[in-house]
Amino acid sequence: MSVDRTIAPKPNHIEKLNFLEPEVFTLDNGVKVYALKGGEQEIVKTDIVLDTGSLNGENRLVPSVVNNLLFTAAGNKNSEQIANEFDFFGAFNGKSSHFTDGTVSNYTLTKHTEKVYNLLADTLHNASFTEQELGIYKFVKIQNLAVSKKKTSFLARRTFAQEVFPNHPYGFVSEEIDYDKITTEHLTQFYAKHKKIRYIILSGNYTNETISHLNSAFGSFSLGGTEFENYSFSSNEKGKKVHIPKDDATQSTVRVGFRTINRLHPDYPKLGILVTLLGGFFGSRLMKNIREDKGYTYGISSSIISYKDCGLFVTQTDVKKEVYQDTLNEIYKEINRLKTEEISDEELDILSNYSLGSFLRSMDGAFSVSEKYKTLLDFKQDYNYYNNYIRLFKNIDKGELVDIANKYFVEENIYEVVAGV
Amino acid sequence: MKNSFRNSVYSFLTIFAPMLQFTRFVLDNGLTVLHHFDNTTPIAAVNILYNVGAKDEDPDRTGFAHLFEHLMFGGSKNIANYDSELQKASGENNAFTSNDITNYYVTLPVNNIETALWLESDRMKALDFNDKSLETQRSVVIEEFKQRYLNQPYGDSWLKIRPLAYKEHPYRWATIGKEIKHIEDAVMDDVKAFFYNFYRPNNAILSIAGDISLEKTKSLVNKWFGDIEKAEVKRNNIVKEPEQKEARKDTVSANVPFDAIYMAWHMSDRTSPKYYTTELITNILSGSASSRLYNRLVKDAELFSEIHCYQLDSTDEGLLMIQGNLADGISVETGEEAILKELNKLTEEGCSEEELEKVKNKKETIFTYSETEILTKAMNLAYYEYIGDADLINKEMENFRAVSKSDILSVSREIFRAENSSTLHYLREKKG
Numbered sequence: 001m002s003v004d005r006t007i008a009p010k011p012n013h014i015e016k017l018n019f020l021e022p023e024v025f026t027l028d029n030g031v032k033v034y035a036l037k038g039g040e041q042e043i044v045k046t047d048i049v050l051d052t053g054s055l056n057g058e059n060r061l062v063p064s065v066v067n068n069l070l071f072t073a074a075g076n077k078n079s080e081q082i083a084n085e086f087d088f089f090g091a092f093n094g095k096s097s098h099f100t101d102g103t104v105s106n107y108t109l110t111k112h113t114e115k116v117y118n119l120l121a122d123t124l125h126n127a128s129f130t131e132q133e134l135g136i137y138k139f140v141k142i143q144n145l146a147v148s149k150k151k152t153s154f155l156a157r158r159t160f161a162q163e164v165f166p167n168h169p170y171g172f173v174s175e176e177i178d179y180d181k182i183t184t185e186h187l188t189q190f191y192a193k194h195k196k197i198r199y200i201i202l203s204g205n206y207t208n209e210t211i212s213h214l215n216s217a218f219g220s221f222s223l224g225g226t227e228f229e230n231y232s233f234s235s236n237e238k239g240k241k242v243h244i245p246k247d248d249a250t251q252s253t254v255r256v257g258f259r260t261i262n263r264l265h266p267d268y269p270k271l272g273i274l275v276t277l278l279g280g281f282f283g284s285r286l287m288k289n290i291r292e293d294k295g296y297t298y299g300i301s302s303s304i305i306s307y308k309d310c311g312l313f314v315t316q317t318d319v320k321k322e323v324y325q326d327t328l329n330e331i332y333k334e335i336n337r338l339k340t341e342e343i344s345d346e347e348l349d350i351l352s353n354y355s356l357g358s359f360l361r362s363m364d365g366a367f368s369v370s371e372k373y374k375t376l377l378d379f380k381q382d383y384n385y386y387n388n389y390i391r392l393f394k395n396i397d398k399g400e401l402v403d404i405a406n407k408y409f410v411e412e413n414i415y416e417v418v419a420g421v
Numbered sequence: 422m423k424n425s426f427r428n429s430v431y432s433f434l435t436i437f438a439p440m441l442q443f444t445r446f447v448l449d450n451g452l453t454v455l456h457h458f459d460n461t462t463p464i465a466a467v468n469i470l471y472n473v474g475a476k477d478e479d480p481d482r483t484g485f486a487h488l489f490e491h492l493m494f495g496g497s498k499n500i501a502n503y504d505s506e507l508q509k510a511s512g513e514n515n516a517f518t519s520n521d522i523t524n525y526y527v528t529l530p531v532n533n534i535e536t537a538l539w540l541e542s543d544r545m546k547a548l549d550f551n552d553k554s555l556e557t558q559r560s561v562v563i564e565e566f567k568q569r570y571l572n573q574p575y576g577d578s579w580l581k582i583r584p585l586a587y588k589e590h591p592y593r594w595a596t597i598g599k600e601i602k603h604i605e606d607a608v609m610d611d612v613k614a615f616f617y618n619f620y621r622p623n624n625a626i627l628s629i630a631g632d633i634s635l636e637k638t639k640s641l642v643n644k645w646f647g648d649i650e651k652a653e654v655k656r657n658n659i660v661k662e663p664e665q666k667e668a669r670k671d672t673v674s675a676n677v678p679f680d681a682i683y684m685a686w687h688m689s690d691r692t693s694p695k696y697y698t699t700e701l702i703t704n705i706l707s708g709s710a711s712s713r714l715y716n717r718l719v720k721d722a723e724l725f726s727e728i729h730c731y732q733l734d735s736t737d738e739g740l741l742m743i744q745g746n747l748a749d750g751i752s753v754e755t756g757e758e759a760i761l762k763e764l765n766k767l768t769e770e771g772c773s774e775e776e777l778e779k780v781k782n783k784k785e786t787i788f789t790y791s792e793t794e795i796l797t798k799a800m801n802l803a804y805y806e807y808i809g810d811a812d813l814i815n816k817e818m819e820n821f822r823a824v825s826k827s828d829i830l831s832v833s834r835e836i837f838r839a840e841n842s843s844t845l846h847y848l849r850e851k852k853g
Contacts, residue, residue, distance in 0.1 A: 005499040009535035011510035083711035090782035143726040146678040295560025357511025
């Protein structure tokens with residue numbers, strides 16, 4: 001028996017997404033816990049979202065140093081002792097530092113949550129910042145900075161940020177001298193002021209006991225969260241081109257982009273679709289052109305990053321040095337196509353099915369959902385954000401996409417940075 | 422890898438899954454199939470592992486297995502564009518090549534699983550060998566070579582450490598290839614010969630995980646893969662690496678900001694009981710803020726800005742690595758001496774009960790975590806089948822728990838001998 005391989009199995013389309021709704025608990029101190037229940041394994045993820053974002057205060061670096069030095073000293077314990085205690089329970093802690101918060105993400109087997117939560121709350125509550133730890137942190141960071149500066153991708157990213165957000169927190173890049181200036185007093189003062197929990201996200205196979213352990217451990221922590229003001233951008237800040245030489249580079253990093261709308265804007269889903277089409281997946285226009293047709297690169301991608309008060313469109317790639325100018329020409333050509341040609345039915349079919357699959361995957365399982373859910377909380381959105389996409393995919397006006405492309409891809413707003421020419 | 426910007430987080434270094442229920446069946450053409458039922462997710466994972474890697478290459482035609490992985494996406498007999506067909510079915514895919522295997526994986530809504538089987542079976546049966554695909558992927562791989570190994574500080578360290586540690590075994594070259602020239606010189610005939618030799622159903626393991634019954638899986642797999650013919654796989658006779666009898670050293674200078682050191686010691690193969698002890702040794706030395714090397718050499722002595730210890734998870738006798746970036750002003754000799762002193766502590770005194778317990782407890786969390794992801798489960802099933810038996814997954818935690826303090830002592834004494842070591846000093850070029 002031989003099957004007919006010339007006929008593709010008929011694909012089923014994703015009609016809707018099932019969203020995992022959180023149970024919301026409130027701890028004794030008013031801190032909200034958004035709990036996403038799922039999975040059969042006895043493991044939970046707990047995200048403690050602290051008010052230690054880098055937009056707080058005047059020094060851009062102090063908050064991120066504070067977030068990175070959590071777990072290095074607490075009460076009379078040093079970093080090795082603290083790490084040993086968590087490790088003994090098989091617990092993993094991740095720290096991340098963002099503009100509007102600092103987050104500690106903990107993975108623990110449910111059988112250990114009582115002890116681990118107490119340890120976690122104790123470590124965060126009594127966190128201190130020692131000369132020794134700060135000294136080592138600085139030495140490592142400064143050394144890593146020197147290594148990073150040898151990479152064209154690093155140079156391109158920093159220069160680009162500075163150009164697109166001049167004199168602005170989003171464009172801040174750290175130099176050795178910025179690290180040198182930081183003292184333990186800066187860190188202690190900052191943490192004393194911002195040692196507050198904005199909210200907690202719990203995900204996995206938790207039980208009521210888990211919640212009660214969380215409450216015992218964290219119920220007396222301070223609740224709080226800065227309400228940040230929005231920045232505005234001058235429309236006089238137009239695009240520019242910056243090319244950075246580097247003789248020994250074998251590749252150039254190309255970065256092209258501009259400030260734009262963020263995910264709160266009603267046009268965002270349509271712009272998002274255009275950006276995905278341009279460079280947001282393996283079948284995108286840029287991948288097909290720059291990689292699959294010309295073989296200039298191992299990868300090229302486009303995305304929109306949403307900050308709380310604006311968005312940033314970026315296309316980036318590392319290409320053979322000899323062809324960076326040709327690559328730039330092709331990028332602009334592909335952007336122009338979005339502004340002048342309607343997308344074909346076939347491409348639209350691929351794009352919408354791929355994108356829905358991508359949403360499905362990104363929300364598969366409680367841990368994945370926790371990440372998406374945090375973004376929704378930070379932007380004060382809900383799952384309708386995704387429903388809007390689904391509705392849009394079922395009913396896209398191709399002409400409207402062209403209009404959106406013309407509205408947002410404006411040549412004089414484009415910043416172009418190439419490192420390694 | 423097909424493309425680093427897509428999810429490429431999966432590594433077999435420390436992923437295990439306890440009590441995974443599965444069923445194995447083998448088609449007449451030798452294709453081994455593993456089925457795991459999971460109805461807690463709408464996504465299915467289809468993973469196909471081919472028993473071919475860089476170690477199967479000819480020494481003057483290296484980089485081939487990896488180049489070939491790229492070519493697998495250039496279209497098959499009945500399907501011009503693998504990716505767009507999968508995208509229409511809301512699927513995502515990627516692949517990776519190692520010195521031992523080439524692994525392809527797809528995730529998609531389970532009700533489109535037939536698309537994945539159609540795609541994988543068509544390219545197993547008859548890849549479309551076209552010149553355009555070879556030319557393009559040749560260029561892409563050359564750019565990958567540059568992006569990962571040449572355009573990064575210390576990027577070529579792997580191209581130097583492998584031939585230092587291995588003199589006979591094909592692990593002496595990296596998956597990307599010994600040099601760009603081998604990729605430049607690859608011709609279509611070689612490509613075809615490689616495909617027809619290694620990409621056979623009897624040389625492959627297919628694992629399927631998702632909300633699909635065993636009967637349905639059997640029926641679909643037979644439908645799509647049943648008519649692909651088996652064929653004898655001719656392999657090079659892989660020479661066992663002779664025992665290293667004296668310490669080896671090499672030095673490289675480049676435009677890097679600090680000196681770095683790479684040290685390698687020979688260790689057991691993947692199926693040896695010593696593997697578990699070796700893996701825990703690397704966890705005692707590195708990987709956490711409680712680990713020895715980090716605390717003694719970065720925190721206390723400030724000799725290094727970073728230091729890592731890990732093993733390569735090779736199928737044949739592998740390497741245990743220690744690599745570190747020296748602090749500015751510290752010589753590589755001083756750093757090396759400090760590393761050896763730490764290793765001496767381990768080989769003289771062994772580890773404490775608490776240390777051993779703690780690294781085992783961390784493994785348990787990793788174990789448990791890996792069961793929460795459907796793709797990880799599918800990949801693990803195929804991988805463990807490849808090393809001997811998919812059911813080994815369910816014995817992993819037990820194997821780790823069985824490691825004793827005296828195992829740690831005896832295996833570290835065996836591994837950390839000077840005559841077993843290969844050391845690369847990667848120095849900052851002195852400006853004259």
